[in-house]
Amino acid sequence: MSLGLTLPKAELHLHIEGTIEPELVFGLARRNGVELPFATVDDLRRRYVFDDLQSFLDLYYLSMAVLRTAQDFTDLTDAYLARAREQGVRHAEIFFDPQAHVSRGVPLAEVVTGLTESLRTSRERFGISTRLIACFLRDLGPQEALATWETLQPHLEQIDGIGLDSAEVGHPPQLFEPVFTRARDAGLHVVAHAGEEGPPEYVWQAIDVLGVERVDHGIRSVEDAALLKRLADDRTPLTVCPLSNVRLRCVPELSQHPLPRLLDAGVLVTINSDDPSYFGGYVGENFTALQEALKLDDSVLRQFAADSFRASFLPEAERDALIAEIE
Template identity: 55%
Template structure:
């Protein structure tokens, strides 16, 4: 069985995907027309050509512009449903999805408009396709902690629909320590915690996410390899890293996939996972990330199987569900031999 066929056959969980980053140009133009919102690009192809990013900020500029067409509950439902259709095609059976309410509430879109559209899509995806999901609310780190506190207050009436809080947006110059108090409050309210750290930011940001924000996962974390003591800690604690290979390539975190450190970290015993991040902008959903990095790093069947099992181990599923899906990964490999 080829790598591509094996990856397609294996069940997997996605733990690092921004729902706003799954906004394909075709759907963006459709919703823009529906809502009477203008986009500063004449057509889909011109917009796609603009996806030539040189760093994280150049991507974020166009990312926020695209999100501006999302105004109504149906828009968020359609956005999430389109993503779940990709999950179905890639045999992603569980997804823990980031959403950025501040991106929308700052434009006058009500918090519940965003959440109602997303939760309805989550329910329908489970009913239609058997895809499980959780929602993680991210704070935008380029904004103030006070803004994050206001967003947390808005989220409290909807706690049953949101499993955790995260931290995303421009990393450089906005360390996790900037949000220590709001994460402490969120954890006290029962939310789990994750945070982007060690993508463009230094290993020190990973330490801060661990020690100050007390996260359960590190999103990205590829620069942790620069600090061997940190690597030993991540291995000892089995702290998951939600790595996004094509994102790292597109945003120049690595110059080419053959230089990516995912395989080295996996071999050292780091609990690394493969994810798509913002796939509409970075050129690949889950299976494309798996296939491209597997080809670039010459991953073998055992490596691929371990990455799929890691995706469940690192998830917020119950222990019983994790064990069930890990067995399914093993059974799928056995069936394929």
């Protein structure tokens, strides 16, 4: 097996709803009596061709309508952890979208109970430690985010951080300062998607206004030399998702990915899968595809793996023990 698949690694940018494989979409539709607008698994898979982020999000929100019960969320998470183990994942910080489920009438308690039922024993069953990050849908606006923050209060024991995702352009990070301040004051970790389709200005806002500890994607930072210097000086990690960037046409092809320019500027970069069921590969496959397209030395893959633990929310002793396994 290739180094990209076997290296111990942390996955830090992974939407659990984006791990639902077409077979599971159909299985859960049957179990829950949900009618699907696709005839077959192959018919659904054929639709995995996207023009941009929004065209993907339309299908992403449509397919997740089959997730209805706590058991569905447990099964989804177990399936991801089984795949992740095969790709060398030893630690995963997992996003979920509370508003995407509550708006369909699925109680938040059902979602959180289902996810944590799987995550609670992930280390024993799969050798993967985990954290859970609740993301706000930025296109629903800051008031909805604050209302969602209130509904998360009874579940904060199970939630390690908050994030910001969904349609980026026109929904700048600074609008979400009030909810991010509350989350930081409550001792939660904070991250945000920025600079995926949106301009470098959104990355500045994520770090300066929201105070994020990591930037999700952040690839458009290469357009701003001062921003690259700031990210590098502060060692603010970017969670880059190469196959996602190509599939959503943020980057024309893998060989033209801006990642080498991020590395040259001294930015700490991690490699992740984003929504692996939709984008043609789990995290190990992102490592191997990138190595092939950019002709990266094995030493660069080792650096990505070590930096994935450095950028994680694990305690330092656990990070160091995992990094020691890489060399």
